[in-house]
Amino acid sequence: MRSTRFWFSGDIFLQPFLWTLALLDYVLAPLQKLIGYKRMAYFFVLPNLLIFGIFILIPMLLNFYYGFTGGDSILLENRAVVGTANFEKIFACQDFTRPNTCSEDLFWRGAWNTTGFVVFQVGFMILFSLLTALALNREIHGRGFFRAMFFYPVLLSPVVVALIWKWILQFQNGVLNAFLVSLGLTKVPWLLDARWAQFWVIAISIWAQMGFFTLILLAGLQSIPKEMYEAASMDGANKWRTFWNVTMPLLMPTMTVVLVLALIRAVQVFDQVFVLTHGGPGTATMYIVQYIYRTAFEFRNYGMAAAASLVLAIVLLLLTIGQLLMQRRQEAV
Amino acid sequence: MNRKLFVLVSLFAILMMIAACAPAPTATPVPAPTKAPEPAKPAATTAPTAVPATKAPEPTKPAATTAPATQAVELRIVWYNDGNEGEVMRALLDKFQAANPNIKVKMDTVAYADLGKILQPQVEAGTPPDLARVTNLAQFQGFYLDLRPHLSNAATWEANWSPAFLGALRKADDKTGLYGYPTQFTVSGPFVNRTLFTQAGVPVPSDTKEKVTWQEWVDAAKKVATATKTPYAVAIDRSAHRFWGPTLGMCATYVTGLTETKFTIDTPGFRNAANMLVGWHKDKITPLEVWAGGGGGYAAGNDFFVNGQLVFYFSGNWQVGQFDKLIGNKFNWDVVPNPYGDCGSTGMPGGAALVTFKASKNPKEVAKLVEYLTSDDVLAEFSAKSLFLPGSLSLSKKGVTYASSNKQMNVFLKEVGKLTPESYYLQFNALGQTLNPEMRDRLSQVITGELTLDEAIKRIQQKMDEAAAAIKK
DSSP states (O other): OHHHHHHHTTHHHHHHHHHHHHHHHHHHHHHHHHHOTTTHHHHHHHHHHHHHIIIIIHHHHHHHHHTTEESSOSSGGGSEEOTTHHHHHHTOBSOTTOGGGBTTHHHHHHHHHHHHHHHHHHHHHHHHHHHHHHHHTSOOTTHHHHHHHHHGGGGSOHHHHHHHHHHHHOTTTOHHHHHHHHTTOOOOOTTTSHHHHHHHHHHHHHHHHHHHHHHHHHHHHHTSOHHHHHHHHHTTOOHHHHIIIIIHHHHHHHHHHHHHHHHHHHHTOOHHHHHHTTTOSTTTTOOHHHHHHIIIIISOOHHHHHHHHHHHHHHHHHHHHHHHHHHHHHHHO | OHHHHHHHHHHHHHHHHHHHHSOOOOOOOOOOOSSOOOOOOOOSSSOOOSSOOSSOOOTTSOOOSSSOOOOOEEEEEEEOOSSSHHHHHHHHHHHHHHHOTTEEEEEEEOOGGGHHHHHHHHHHTTOOOSEEEESOGGGGTTSBOOOGGGSSOHHHHHTTSOHHHHHHTSOTTOSSOOOEEEEEEEEEEEEEEHHHHHHHTOOOHHHHOSSOBHHHHHHHHHHHHHHHTOSEEEEEOBOHHHHHHHHHHTTOOSOSSTTOOOOOOOOHHHHHHHHHHHHHHHTTOSOHHHHHSOTTSOBOOHHHHHTTOEEEEEEEGGGHHHHHHHTTTSSOEEEOOOOBBTTBOOOOEEEEEEEEBTTOSOHHHHHHHHHHHTSHHHHHHHHHHHTOBOOOHHHHHHOOOOSSOHHHHHHHHHHHHTOOHHHHHHHHSHHHHHHHHHHHHHHHHHHTTSSOHHHHHHHHHHHHHHHHHHHHO
């Protein structure tokens, strides 16, 4: 009887872990005696700290050093220290709003392209996510199906998303242009015209990520107590006032999370666009991360790439601090 | 008692797990077979060396009882492919290995786009491959292995290669080092879809005239495209290397002397050529995808040509192999001489080199392999089967008979004789490697309307001045 229970109760899966823990005890007990109970915490965080140090901290410090050096060698010993020359070149600009007047014009093209992308992509994505979440929060037929449909693109790899859309949008033999031609219309250079390319990069990015943010907002909407709506209804509030005075204020903490996540993702945009347009036509969809990638790995100007990434890090840091302050103010209210 | 049993069982379980996760057992040396093994090939050409072995002898192959045990050496080549040359090289290496059983040659084939990214860390960290096939010859100057002490006759070997090619592998203060050889020579030039010309009833201009200008070619191609409803009349690969030939023919002069580091971009010749390229895009006679769609990389227009969507395509002889394979007899295609500008006509030289690295632990074996690969017979077989122009001077004189596309390859061979000294300088000078991507990207920006030609010229000039200053430092 006992053995049957053993097989069906999951003990069989648990037992190896228990054995391992018991074995570990033979190692950890003497160690604890040696270094003391309080210092054991350091031992436990050591593996994580090592991984963090090797793959994040040391590269960050190296990147910082690279930003002040020049040349095309990878080895630090072969790199000449150039001081702040890379930063001076980035900021040597007559008018920051006109990249052509800047010494490192491609950095500023990347920066402005990224700014445009962040504003439109984040703005429209939050709007569409909110509308979709509101729709899916209602009692509609096939709600589960629609939720799955909106979430499905999130499961796809950005490279796959880009390849699918490239297949649809390419000028020659693209699915969309083939459809237009079949209707007797002319082909449109969807990815070869700067404006269209910028539009599609944003639209595809929204399509690919919207499901994730919709889900977060939906969870936020469902956490609002129904009594609040009942009270608003008894007070005679119409739907519009209920939305602005009940839903939105109570959804704001969730909205802040969505905004933070969406902003960080938008500033880091790279893989999807790289596969879809390579940053073209010209530099119309070359964003700041791609500029850094090209400068480092195509032109082997590692110093300039490191300097640009430090500037980007500072911008991200400022954004994060701003959002933290915003969040604290909300919590205080 | 229970605790002891528990510990024993646990230890046993862990040992079993470790044993299960261990790599598959390597074959242990087998005892002397009952049947006498094949005697090892005499090591006449490969005397045992004192070089430390990088790999243990194959345990499954019993050493011949009569031959002294030789230390096996493994050489590693980092390689990339344009066409079938990897297969051809592998077959040649297999023959080399059969003749030299103590040398094993491994090919690590990588994508061309990743070649520099893969090699640079290896080379700078002091762990490069023994050999690598590269196109940016100057990139690893100072890291190459000087083959002179290891070659049987260095002077004769050196005389077989273009001095410009050998010089590109040397640092500025080095005039004598021998670091590698060109696996193939390339020259840029145009292809035409002859079937489309026939269908349009337009004569191919080079059939009736020796010196055909760019304007004449473009006019003819436009007529053919219109008559046959072909989407595009002309295209040129998105690469400044390809574009330099036409600019030189149109009187662009980038340097005043062939030792000069000061480059001048703004010349009437360059402007004429740039305006011609931009004009093709405005007139929509060239596929926008090639120059506008590519962001930061090289883009070829070969797909359009293979699919019969293009009349006149400017690229180079490395396309012959795949055109031969992909187009087959679907339509007639040809190679025609480079078009003329006011200052004549030139294609651009180029090619790839098999270079050796001084960090190799087996320099003698590396030199031995290089001598084998550069022997006329082996080089002729490699060139003929890969449809490459040979980089060897002696073989160029003797000629190579190609199994297919012989006529097309011979047109390119003739173009080699017309290459100007400045074309060699642009290709094999370290500054050319800076000029190439900069000019490509800035011209793309002009085509998409982000920059004016004046602004682009200013940007390219700024980049070249910075690069020249860095070299002087």
